[in-house]
Structures are given as C-alpha cells and as structure tokens.
Amino acid sequence: MRSFGVEEEMxxxxxxxxxxxxxxxAVTGDGDDDPQSELQRQQVETDTVPCTTLDELSDQLRAxxxxxADAAGHKDCQVVALATSPLAVSPSTTPxxxxxxxxxxxxxxxxxxLTCGCHVHVxxxxxxxxxxxxxxxxxxxPVLLAMTANSPFWQERDTGYASYRQQVxxxxxxxxxxxxxxxxxxxxxxxxxxIESGGLLDEGMVYFDARLSRHYPTVELRTADVCMLADDAxxxxxLARGLVETAAREWQAGxxxxxxxxxxxxxxxxxxxxxxxxxxxxxxLTARPVRAEVAVRAxxxxxxxxxxxxxxxxxxxxLTGRLLSRxxxxxxxxRTYEKTxxxxxxVRDAVDRTLGD
Numbered sequence: 001m002r003s004f005g006v007e008e009e010m011x012x013x014x015x016x017x018x019x020x021x022x023x024x025x026a027v028t029g030d031g032d033d034d035p036q037s038e039l040q041r042q043q044v045e046t047d048t049v050p051c052t053t054l055d056e057l058s059d060q061l062r063a064x065x066x067x068x069a070d071a072a073g074h075k076d077c078q079v080v081a082l083a084t085s086p087l088a089v090s091p092s093t094t095p096x097x098x099x100x101x102x103x104x105x106x107x108x109x110x111x112x113x114l115t116c117g118c119h120v121h122v123x124x125x126x127x128x129x130x131x132x133x134x135x136x137x138x139x140x141x142p143v144l145l146a147m148t149a150n151s152p153f154w155q156e157r158d159t160g161y162a163s164y165r166q167q168v169x170x171x172x173x174x175x176x177x178x179x180x181x182x183x184x185x186x187x188x189x190x191x192x193x194x195i196e197s198g199g200l201l202d203e204g205m206v207y208f209d210a211r212l213s214r215h216y217p218t219v220e221l222r223t224a225d226v227c228m229l230a231d232d233a234x235x236x237x238x239l240a241r242g243l244v245e246t247a248a249r250e251w252q253a254g255x256x257x258x259x260x261x262x263x264x265x266x267x268x269x270x271x272x273x274x275x276x277x278x279x280x281x282x283x284x285l286t287a288r289p290v291r292a293e294v295a296v297r298a299x300x301x302x303x304x305x306x307x308x309x310x311x312x313x314x315x316x317x318x319l320t321g322r323l324l325s326r327x328x329x330x331x332x333x334x335r336t337y338e339k340t341x342x343x344x345x346x347v348r349d350a351v352d353r354t355l356g357d
Contacts, residue, residue: 001052001053001310002052002122002123002124002241002244002245003050003051003052003122003123004050004051004052004057004120004121004122004123004218004237004240004241005047005048005049005050005051005057005060005120005121006047006048006057006060006061006118006119006120006121006233006236006237007045007046007047007048007118007119007120007121008045008046008061008064008065008081008116008118008226008227008233009038009043009044009045009115009116009117009118009226010035010043010044010045010046010065010068010079010080010081010082010116010226010354011042011043011079011080011082011085011114011116012024012027012042012043012044012072012077012078012079013077013078013079013080013085013347013351014077014078015076015077015078017087017344018080018086018087018343018344018346018347018348018351019085019087019088019089020042020043020085020087020089020091020114021042021077022040022041022042022092023041023042023072023075023077024037024038024040024041024042024043024044024094025037025041025094026075027044027068027071027072027074027075027077028044028071029071032049033063033064033067034067034071035067035068035071035072035079037094037096038094039093039094039099039102039110039113039114040091040092040093040094040113040114041091041092041093041094042085042089042091042092042114043114043116044068044072044079046064046065046067046068047064048060048061048064050121050123053311054234054237054238054312054315057234057237058230058234061230061233061234062230062355065079065081065230065354065355066355069354069355078351079351079354080347080350080351080354081116081150081226081227081228081229081329081350081353081354082116082150082151082226082228082329082333082347082350083115083116083117083149083150083151083163083164083165083225083226083329084114084115084116084151084153084154084164084165084168085114085153085154085155085347086153086154086156086333086337086343086346086347087156087343087344087347088155088156089114089155091111091112091113091114093110093111098201098202098204101201102201102205105201106172109171109172112168113168113169113171113172115151115165115168115169116165116225116226117165117169117222117223117224117225117226118148118224118225118226118227118233118236119220119221119222119224120220120221120224120236120237120240120241121213121216121218121219121220122218122219122221122240122241122244123216123217123218124212124217124218124219124244124248125217125248127184127187127212128183128184129248129251130184130212130218130219131181131182131183131184131186131187131212132247132248132251132257133219133243133244133247133248133251134178134181134187134210134211134212134219135180135181135182135247135257136246136247136250136251136257136258137210137219137221137243137244137247138177138178138180138209138210138257138260138265139258139260139265139268139284139285139287140243140284140299140302141177141209141210141221141223141265141269142223142265142268142269142271142272142281142282142284143272143281143284143295143296143298143299144221144223144224144236144239144240144299145163145166145223145224145225145269145272145273146162146163146272146275146276146277146281146292146295146296146328147224147232147235147236147277147296147323147328148163148224148225148226148227148232148236148328148329149161149162149163149166149225149272149273149276149277149328149329149330150163150165150225150226150227150228150328150329150330150333151163151164151165151166151225151329151330152164152330152333152334153333153337153343153346154168156343158334158337160274161273161274162272162273162274162275162276162277162278162328162330162331163225163272163273163276163330164273165225166223166225166269166270166272166273167273169207172205172207173199173200174194174199174200174205174206174207174208175207175208175209176207176208176209176266176269177208177209177262177265177266177268177269178190178208178209178262179261179262180257180259187212191203191206194206207222208222209221209222209223209269210222210223219244221240221243223269224236225329227328227329228329228332228333228350228353228354229329229353229354229356230354231319231322232319232323232328232329234315234319235316235319235320235323238307238312238315238316238319239299239300239303239316241306241310241312242303242304242306242307242310242312242316243302243303245303245306245309245310246302246303246305246306249306258285260287264282264287267282268281268282268284268287271289275292276292276328276330276331277292277293277296277323277324277327277328277331278292278327278330278331279292280292281294281295282295283295283298284298284299284302285298293324296320296323296324297320300316300317300320303316329350332349332350332353333346333349333350336349
C-alpha cells in the first residue's frame with residue numbers, strides 16, 4: 001500500500017476581526033508537530049507524517065490542525081483553513097533570504113501572494129513510475145481543484161471565482177499544468193532549462209500542478225486549495241492516492257497517457273477555478289463541458305478499482321456524496337456571507353469549521 005501525507009497552508013487571523021496577522025515567527029517552531037513558516041508572515045504550514053491508512057491520516061490531519069490552533073492561541077491569534085483572506089490585508093514577507101529574493105525578483109506577484117494550498121504526497125517506487133504517473137493524472141487535476149475551491153473572496157470583494165487562489169497562484173511563471181514528459185530525463189531536462197533561462201531562482205520554484213518531490217520518493221499533487229473541512233482534505237488525499245495507483249497500473253499495462261494539449265488543460269483549470277462545483281467543468285476524458293457532478297463522479301469511477309483494492313472506496317464514496325450535497329469551501333463561505341453580510345463572520349465560521357467535523 002502506498003504511503004501518503006498532506007501539507008496544509010493556513011492563515012493566522014485576529015480572533016475579533018478575522019483580519020490576517022503577521023505572527024508566524026511567534027507561532028512556528030522546530031518540533032515535528034510545530035507549524036512551519038511560509039512566504040508570508042500571515043500564514044503557516046502543517047505537515048502530516050507518511051500514513052498508510054485513511055484512519056491514520058484522518059487522525060494526523062486533525063491533530064496537526066489542533067496543534068497549529070493551540071500554538072496560535074498562545075499568541076492571541078487563530079488558524080483558519082481559507083485559501084485566500086476575505087478581508088483586506090497587506091502581506092508581510094517572512095524575513096528569510098530566499099523569500100526576500102523572491103520579492104525582489106517577482107515584485108507584486110510575490111508581494112501579493114498570500115494564498116493557501118493543500119499538497120498531497122503519494123509514494124512512488126521510482127522516478128520512471130513517477131513521471132509515468134505525472135503524464136497520466138494531468139487531465140484529472142482540474143476536478144480536484146473544483147472540489148476543493150475555497151477562495152471566492154479577495155480584498156473584501158467577491159471575485160466571481162470559486163478558487164481565486166488559482167488565479168493568483170497562476171501568476172508565477174512556472175505554475176499550472178504541464179505537457180507530457182515521457183521519461184525522467186525529459187522531466188529533469190525541462191526543469192534545468194527553466195532554471196537556466198533565468199526565470200526561476202531554483203528548483204523549489206517549479207510550481208507545476210503536480211511534480212516529483214525534491215526531498216521524498218513521492219509525487220506531489222499541488223493543485224488543490226486548502227480545504228475548510230478536514231473531511232474534504234481527507235477525500236482529496238484518498239483520491240490523490242487513487243489517481244497515482246491507477247496511473248501506475250496503466251503504465252505497467254502499457255496504456256499510453258491521453259494526448260491532451262496543455263492549452264486545453266489550462267482552460268480546464270480556469271473553468272474549475274471559475275465555477276467550482278456550481279457550474280460546468282471540462283470532462284477529463286472527452287474535454288467537453290459537463291455538469292460538475294458528472295466530472296466528479298467520473299473521477300471517482302476512474303479510481304474506484306484502485307480505491308477498492310486499497311480499502312478506501314466506501315469512505316471516498318461517502319465523503320464525495322457529502323461534498324456534493326453540502327458544497328465546497330467557496331459555497332460555504334458565500335452562504336455565510338449571504339446570511340450575515342459580514343466578511344468577518346465568514347472568517348469566524350471558517351475558524352470553527354477548521355477544527356470541527
């Protein structure tokens with residue numbers, strides 16, 4: 001069974017106003033369970049250990065969220081799993097050399113980059129398998145984005161997008177979907193050419209929607225917004241592992257990846273960012289518009305044999321049904337705003353949901 005783990009980025013906010021606060025230097029630590037710093041001082045990152053079962057990962061996700069909340073509470077702030085801040089904020093860059101270089105090189109793109117994602121690592125047996133997986137999961141990643149969309153507000157206005165984080169994140173020169181690589185040699189040559197072009201500071205700035213991890217023997221799926229609910233993060237992790245296992249089996253069976261052009265994938269990602277689960281999505285197999293639920297069910301069906309073998313199918317099916325019935329984070333945020341007319345209330349509600357069931 002492939003091990004997997006989750007990294008979650010979250011905002012630090014004032015308990016009364018919901019405005020992000022630049023306190024990560026006081027909240028983060030060096031321990032295994034301590035939240036870690038990120039680009040901006042108004043955010044932190046939590047990491048689970050590698051897990052083999054959904055129950056284990058569920059416990060880890062909730063424990064990491066609680067640990068971050070406890071650390072924040074000691075400094076009179078709160079953590080909230082929102083992919084962008086609904087309230088106005090001027091980000092403050094974490095004073096590390098690399099981050100300061102990024103601000104100097106990328107200017108407003110880096111200065112405004114206060115966004116929070118959910119990254120899922122899934123273990124691979126080799127780089128050959130990893131690249132084969134990357135080539136075969138690319139058409140499915142926009143569906144994961146739509147399911148996790150949790151950033152409709154930006155600087156105190158409704159953007160009209162379910163995931164505005166994807167629009168802001170897409171400003172980085174290396175972000176987004178990629179073409180087919182075929183071999184590890186081609187993958188590494190592509191990254192080396194990107195670095196040698198002068199457009200990237202280092203390999204850490206390869207912000208593909210999915211990539212080979214630099215530090216672990218994993219494929220890292222990076223397209224998702226951070227999920228307001230831990231259950232949704234658990235679902236994304238289950239589907240991510242199912243995608244990796246399914247793609248590896250296709251590769252082993254000699255099935256070629258779908259030859260979908262990157263331009264079409266960019267449109268699929270844009271549509272997922274715009275509509276989330278409330279409109280149409282681009283179907284991963286036909287590249288034609290379909291109702292969001294149809295695309296989500298197609299993803300679940302695609303990975304069902306792998307999930308069944310792993311023992312995750314019933315849980316994933318149940319969590320998918322709950323998500324489709326309730327809506328993603330963008331739906332929940334807008335629903336709260338419609339009731340209250342108060343973006344601070346949107347944040348407070350999300351704080352409660354970040355630690356609740």
